[in-house]
Amino acid sequence: MKPYQQVPIRDRGEPLVPIPLDAFAIVQPHPYEQLGAPYQGRSPYYLRQTVCDRLLQAQQALQAQRSGWKIQIFDAYRPVAVQQFMVEQTYQQLLTAQGLSPSTVSRTQQAAILNQVYEFWAVPSSDPATPPPHSTGAAIDITLTDNQGQAINMGSPIDEPSVRSYPHHFADKAAAQAQQYHQNRQLLAALLTAVGFKQHPQEWWHFSYGDQMWAWQSRSPFAYYGKAT
Numbered sequence: 607m608k609p610y611q612q613v614p615i616r617d618r619g620e621p622l623v624p625i626p627l628d629a630f631a632i633v634q635p636h637p638y639e640q641l642g643a644p645y646q647g648r649s650p651y652y653l654r655q656t657v658c659d660r661l662l663q664a665q666q667a668l669q670a671q672r673s674g675w676k677i678q679i680f681d682a683y684r685p686v687a688v689q690q691f692m693v694e695q696t697y698q699q700l701l702t703a704q705g706l707s708p709s710t711v712s713r714t715q716q717a718a719i720l721n722q723v724y725e726f727w728a729v730p731s732s733d734p735a736t737p738p739p740h741s742t743g744a745a746i747d748i749t750l751t752d753n754q755g756q757a758i759n760m761g762s763p764i765d766e767p768s769v770r771s772y773p774h775h776f777a778d779k780a781a782a783q784a785q786q787y788h789q790n791r792q793l794l795a796a797l798l799t800a801v802g803f804k805q806h807p808q809e810w811w812h813f814s815y816g817d818q819m820w821a822w823q824s825r826s827p828f829a830y831y832g833k834a835t
């Protein structure tokens with residue numbers, strides 16, 4: 607169990623609301639739907655009301671600083687079944703990348719791959735005390751687009767299970783390109799933290815407000831959102 611999962615939850619009972627998609631850019635097609643993830647009629651473009659309001663505030667602040675730029679939504683609400691599917695997908699992807707297969711992988715190799723998976727993905731827990739962050743409707747995976755609708759280069763793609771995903775990975779790299787990636791990540795993080803979100807310590811694209819990870823990072827005695835219904 608990760609330390610943040612020990613934070614108690616006192617759910618505020620806010621409904622999931624649709625994200626007003628016209629205010630944002632969207633990664634299309636949705637990356638996990640495209641992979642065949644089991645959404646079972648649910649949409650990833652939902653958030654708790656307060657979380658959605660704060661995301662809109664961040665978009666307005668961005669617009670004031672960089673005309674025509676938008677927050678681009680990669681993922682938001684994620685049912686537990688989709689979390690399970692993506693954990694399995696990532697495991698398979700890493701297995702294949704190492705030239706292994708389920709019949710050739712050793713227990714040690716399996717454990718190492720699972721460690722890597724769970725550094726970047728939450729456990730698909732069905733326990734109400736430890737919901738995956740995105741299943742609460744309080745977490746988002748996002749990036750930025752410019753006034754031409756082009757994605758800003760953050761130096762690594764969303765969901766890459768490597769050290770390049772760490773928010774400060776490029777901070778100490780001298781090359782001008784690396785410094786540009788760092789500044790781009792800093793801009794994204796500044797926009798979101800200014801309206802109360804916390805950033806995942808290993809993922810430049812993941813932010814949340816009110817879930818257990820947020821509560822743990824904020825030293826809040828409890829989280830505001832458990833698994834959304």
Ligand SMILES: C[C@@H](N)C(=O)N[C@H](C)C(=O)O
Binds near residue numbers: 726
């Ligand atoms: C890997 C990424 N898409 C993500 O959302 N990670 C967090 C930790 C999660 O699985 O909740």
Ligand SMILES: [Zn+2]
Binds near residue numbers: 740745746747811
């Ligand atoms: Zn995320």
